[in-house]
Amino acid sequence: MAEVSAEARIAAPAGKVWAQLTDFSTYGEWNATHTSFPKGGPANLVLAGTYEENMKLMGFPAEVTWTVSELEDGRLLTTTGKGPMGVNLRMSYVLTPDGDATTIRIDGEFTGAAVSLMAGKLKDSATAALVESLRKLDGLIVA
Known part of the structure; x- marks a missing residue:
């Protein structure tokens, strides 16, 4: 298993962060x-809803089928996914209002036989991607 996380404080209310996160x-x-x-991305997020995403991790393409497993509008989105080679994924996005700003935390988990062979490199690559993603997300949101 490989677990990753990243957190950032974005100078915008949680509603604006949520709107960008789910656009x-x-x-x-x-x-x-x-x-x-x-x-196409999901038009509306609903509990148990599914959608497909093409991704690139560690330079390798991956097709993932995601299922929305937890959803609290404006605060929490957790998806579980099935990827290639028996890899299972979980991504959780938690928004916490902080005055006029919002703290967003992303936690991810990768499991499966293929993950155990490359857990260290996957953790480093996925953590770097999360940090970059939060930086870019922050840049898109206008407070």
Whole structure:
């Protein structure tokens, strides 16, 4: 298993951060691992809803089918995914209001036989991607 996390304080209210986070039409502008939604991003997030995403991790393309496993509008989005070679993923985005700003934390988890072979490199690569993604997300949001 490989676990990753990153956190940032964005100088905007949680509602604006949530709106950008869940605007799948602009996902590629901030998410460093995203390459495309082959069938289009989800129009509306709903518990147990699914969507497909093409990603690139450690330079390798991956197709992931995501399921929304936790959803609290404006505060929490957790998705679980099934990727290639039996890899399972979990991504959790938690928003915490902080005055006129918002702290956003992303926690990710990768499991499966293939992960154990490259857990260290995957953790480093995915953590760097999360940090870059939060930096780009911050740059898109106008307070």
